[in-house]
Amino acid sequence: MAILKTDLCDLLNIEYPIxxxxxxxxxxxxLAAAVSKAGGLGTIAAISPTPERLxxxxxxVRSVTDKPVCVDIGFPPRAPQKPEPVKHEDLPDPIKELQAEVEALGIEVKPVDDQAMGIDDAKRKMEICERYGVEVIACALxxxxWAVQHAHSWGAKTISMVGRxxxxxxxxxxxxxxxxVQGTEGGGxxxxxxxxxxxxxxxxFATxxxxxxxxxxxxxxxxxxxxxxxQGAWIGTRFINTEESSVGPNYKQSIVEADHDTTIRSLLFDGLYVRQLQNRFTEVWQGREDQLLGYPKQRVAIGPVRFAAAEADLENQQALPAGQGSGLIRDVLPAGQVLERLVRETAEALDASSGRIKYSQ
Known part of the structure; x- marks a missing residue:
């Protein structure tokens, strides 16, 4: 295995800055356990799951490895304390159509326990992370x-996701x-x-x-x-196409088959800008963008059909968040192998660049 290290590795107690x-x-x-075991920093997604699931x-993760782990929690400033449900008659036409299509396949569309990233929910999840001594908290949106101070109170480091x-x-x-710093090329x-x-x-200006x-x-x-x-790289879509990721084979195959211009960035996922692969889930909104509800109503309204389609791993009606790098992904591998390959490729690219680029002072 190649050596690849920055000061970030010492700060987070990891082997590789991935x-x-x-x-x-x-x-x-x-997935988080596999990445952490391999020397990177694995992260548990904690926006949608209930505190109990988290x-x-x-x-x-604690049963599999003693390496550091990160938990990603959403803290959007517009998050409601308790999201209000959206009645079926008030749903936009595209959501009604998607629901009808999913139900026609014999799949039940039922209410979901998604918190729309409410602040009370985030605080409960922070308390759970403190109880288990989670080493890193990623703050999304x-x-x-208060979240930084809480994490620091038990010795955890905080990571902030920013787009500006x-x-x-x-x-x-x-x-x-x-x-x-997440560029617009990213998924989600x-x-x-x-x-x-x-x-x-x-x-x-960063300190x-x-x-x-x-x-x-x-x-x-x-x-x-x-x-x-x-000082490091935050990798998303490449880790979707791993054996340990929780999405189904249709989702992963969609990434394998993706071209270089297959993604779009829109508000239809939950009322906040999300990049995803184009399919029926996105096409049903074309020409009807005026029916989008905005966050958090859009997230609450589309949640039941989105979760039902994801659970069934539907190729067309499922939301497929993914980045613009999808067109460069052509396989599904164990997460540890993906990490090892990224480290090797990075080291090789750094070595090659030193011999390829000539300059003088």
Whole structure:
């Protein structure tokens, strides 16, 4: 195994500066444990699961490895204390159509226990993380000062996901330990600024380690952001296509078959901007974007059909969050092998660049 290390590794007590993203519906105990065991930082996605489910996932990781683990919790400033349900008659036409299509396949669409990232829910999950001594908390969609202070109270480090330089400044002011700058190329919740530009902007003023995210699926890409000044890489979509990720084979095959321009970024997933693969789930909204409800109503309204389609691993009606790097992914491997390959590719790319680029002072 190649040697690849930055100061971030010492800060987080990991071997390699590769962090697996906390992807909703994808990254649970098995994936997080596999990545951490292999020397990276595995992350449990904790936005949608109930606190009870989160506790079970943490227990699983602790039963498999003693390596550090991260838990990704959502803290959007607009999160309601208790999301109001949306009546069926008030659903937008695209959601009604998707529901009818899913039910026509014999799949029950039922209410789901999704908290829409409510603050009370986030606080309960923080308490669980404290109980089990979780080493790292990733703050998605906002970094409130109270969350940073709570994590620091038991010795945990905090990672802040940001899509703008102003967000990074706010997170640093609130005491975060690490900033992950996510370019618009990334899958899931993402901003509209490209990674190369965003990384340069944040590196100008950051007083904490900066990690790059957004469309990174190969070692050559990781080498590029490391030479730009990042101390690590936050990898999402590449880890969807692993044996330990929690999505079904149709989801993974959709990524294998994806072209280089297959993704779109829109509000239809939950009312916040999300990048995902195009399929029936996205096409049903074309020309009817005016019916979008906005966050959090959109998340609450579409939740039952979204979760039902995901559980059944439907190829067409399932939401498929994924980054622009999908077109570079052509296989499904164990997560440990993916990490090893990324480390090897990164080291090879760094070595190759030193011999390929000539300069003088």
């Amino acid at each position: 962090l697996q993203a906390g992807m909703g519906g994808v990254a649970f105990g098995p 506790e079970e996932e943490i227990k699983y 906002g970094t409130p000062e 330089a102003s967000h990074a400044k706010r997170a640093i002011a609130n005491g975060t330990d690490i900033v992950v 919740h993402t901003g509209d600024i490209g990674l190369v530009t965003l990384l340069s902007e944040v590196l100008e 904490v380690p900066v990690v790059a995210a957004g469309g990174l699926v190969t070692g050559a890409q990781i080498a590029g952001v490391l030479t730009q000044g990042a």
